[in-house]
């Protein structure tokens with residue numbers, strides 16, 4: 001029993017041995033929470049520290065959802081199946097951060113549970129945030145080996161919910177950001193890139209031209225998402241927002257960021273794959 005518990009410790013691999021990779025991931029998952037806890041105790045979060053902490057944790061929930069979704073494509077692109085050992089940890093981290101985000105919202109509302117429940121029912125952005133949180137919780141509690149065995153094929157179907165959950169989380173982020181949608185637009189563009197990669201025919205995934213093509217398509221898609229948001233949800237002229245992408249006078253726009261970041265990621269993944277490929281065996285010629 002003790003040996004079994006030892007094997008299940010998140011910093012150990014399946015054989016129960018200490019894993020540097022899993023330990024580093026664990027530290028990375030705890031880092032944003034540790035940073036905000038430090039700011040909180042050293043009074044660096046301004047006049048509404050609880051609100052500032054809840055915003056920070058919400059932001060990191062979205063980032064961890066995207067990171068969890070990136071692990072399978074990255075492991076395939078790098079031809080490195082071992083990368084998937086951290087997927088569960090990153091996914092569970094997203095659920096824990098989301099739960100902490102909700103808890104801080106309740107604290108910020110002076111623990112008035114009835115009021116919070118009413119707000120979740122009344123405000124659309126809170127309703128979809130809550131549905132996303134329930135979804136994340138369902139995925140987290142069924143991510144352990146016993147649940148994978150018990151659910152069989154249903155497990156894969158259930159865990160495909162990660163994509164609609166990501167869409168709901170992004171929508172929640174967009175709606176509460178109102179007109180300042182720079183970061184949610186970048187996140188949505190990166191999500192689009194991941195989805196586009198998954199939609200590629202398997203035979204294309206190892207090809208070099210795929211990366212710049214995906215980066216360009218994701219950049220254009222990001223501009224389209226931004227245009228649609230301004231057209232549907234704000235009174236701001238979407239054509240002026242779209243035109244801002246043609247110049248760098250206003251600094252880098254979300255579409256530029258997504259193109260550059262995905263180009264860089266594609267380059268890193270292509271180099272990583274080449275570095276992992278086995279060296280060809282060169283046999284000496286017979287004289």
Ligand code: HEM
Pocket residue numbers: 054055056057058059060061062098101102105120126129130131132133136169170172173176177
């Ligand atoms: C997976 C679930 C969720 C995710 C990914 C998420 C993410 C986020 C993000 C990214 C922000 C904006 C952070 C920023 O502006 O820096 C935010 C704000 C917020 N979220 Fe969530 N959230 C989730 C669920 C919830 C739930 C269940 C509630 C409460 C019922 C909630 C309440 C709020 C509130 C009150 C704000 C701040 C709005 C304001 O500034 O007025 N969220 N959330």
